[in-house]
Amino acid sequence: MTNVLINAPKAAKKGEVIELKALILHPMESGFRPGTNGTIIPRNIIERVVATWNGKEIFRMDFSPAIAANPFVSFFAVAAESGKIAFRWTGDEGFAVEESVAIDVA
Amino acid sequence: MKVSRSKSQSPLTLPERMRWRPALALLPVVFAASFAMAQAGADKSASDTRRSGYQDMGAALQKMQDDDTANPGMLYVQLGEQLWAKPAGAASKACADCHSVADMKGVAARYPAIPENSDRPIDLEGRIQLCRASHQQAERLAPESRDLLSLAAFVARQSRGLPIAPPDDARLAPFRSEGEAIYRRRQGQLNLSCAICHDDNAGKKLAGVTIPQAHPTGYPIYRLEWQALGSLKRRLRNCLVGIRAEAYPYEAVDYVALEVFLMGRAKGMPFEAPGVRP
Amino acid sequence: MLRASLLAALLLMPLATAGRAQGTSAGTPVSYTVVDDAIPRPLTASPGDASRGRAIVANRSVGLCLLCHSGPIPEERFQGTLAPSLGGAGTRWSVAQLRLRIVDGSRLNPDTIMPPYYRTTGLVRVARAFEGKTILTAEQIEDVVAYLATLKEQ
């Protein structure tokens, strides 16, 4: 099941600054919260998201447990060339999800 | 697309996932109607003092709900869209084999309703469970499970912007009365009723929180307190816990009666699902 | 007027007696006597402590008071607007009147939204965890009364 929503324009003019937004389903369990039995629920967070444009890194963000559940991130990028914008989230318990969208740059 | 997890939880094969990508990409376009448009299009007279909980939220949360690319409820709508098309149960049938997505327009805005060959109302989640049992021959989904909420969110999303329109069915009247009786009954150690807070004191502050009028305009909602999507039943349970009353079990008919009453009370108000609430 | 109040007190007596019959374990109400619109005698042998009472009032999950009321407790930022400010409560009411209003305000106004802090009967669908228990203990009620009595300023 796809647990990711990426929002990026389908097409952009070369040199245009576009906004990229991404949402991912993840509990971001902080490791500070007691569960129903009173013991602390183990930490389970996404630690990092890296965005690439045709394989070249354009943005990364390291998360702490203070990032909200189902993390949302948005940033900007200069439309340089047609191709693939990919997001890769990695974190605790071997979490690794990659998702990409295509963009036409003219 | 690549999904790798040490504890893999993806029941779909890769080709299946690929197949649904184009539909997913269309999501924001298909459902672009904003809540502002919904408000404008709603049939509300000037003397109507009813307010959606949306109107009691700050600008930041209103924006979170309105922007489909920022509303976390849309993650579940997307999951629901995938489940909608996925065969399930012994009949190996998908929702999509019987219904078009377009047919779902307005459905969530008129539930709870009494299904064929029955004399009792069921809510939207109940309708999904009934379809699973009778048409898909699939097991019941657990209350508040991600799959059930996602399917409900996907169906509810098709009614965004439409006025809440309970069915004109006289058989619902006794259930509406029962729901109203529960709404007005004092319960729990704190001896409070729904009406005491949400009719008599709506708009005032309970601690720092504005008490809403309790119109179920956006269910299932993404509640920040839950950090997840949840049903109207879960929200009702929260209130019951708050007044230290024994919550009804999820299967209780009492909830459906309350839902019939509340949806009747919100008749004509625009449907917002998936709503975002604090 | 006085006769009517006394009559009311007498009518309420059987309820109080019934309370006593339930025993004295923690959470089970001790009996009390309503005179006019007040409970003149403390619920406990030792007097309430105003500073403990303040802490109970300030605590959202113990006293619950600030969910509905505001009060002169500046460190608690979010206070309710459903009910009158607690400021001046000690001027508006006597200790005995405060006691009844907390113990069971519904005896004075059946439509009150004030929860009955010291009643276990006549309640519907109480959560199992709270069944047969009062919201506050007799000691806590006396502490809260002692605190509210100190609130002389509006």
Add this chain to the structure above:
Amino acid sequence: MPGPKKGATRRTFLAGAAVVSVLPLGAARATPEAMAAAIKEVVGDKPIREGRVTLDIPPLSENGNAVPLTVSVDSPMTEGDFIRAIHVFNEKNPQPHVLDARLGPQNGKASISTRIKLGDSQKIVAIAETSKGEFFSASADVIVTLAACVEDLT
């Protein structure tokens, strides 16, 4: 987090988690001092100047579980003059360093948005690092409303 700071910051995150597993919750709260220390870890002894950074966060949040925030920095974002990193810090969450975003000229605009958890009302600080190694900051005070009723844990 490229460069020598990576390990240090990462250790900070993990150390916080480890402490909590053995101490009561209250012991792991970040403090203004912990925030200052976390900032020093990123900035070193370089001066931090006010300005150029805009921290957009609602002054009042109805729920601390997801507080939207945007940090924008005034920068041409050219090869010779760009914003290299944006950091966000807080005073009262268990760990003071909330996020570390890495940018470059390819971003065109130095602006990021996300949502953070805030357990209580507190001060938030955003710090931007320029390609020339300068640091600029902005801060905001956020009031987080406490939930009136808590979720059923059963």
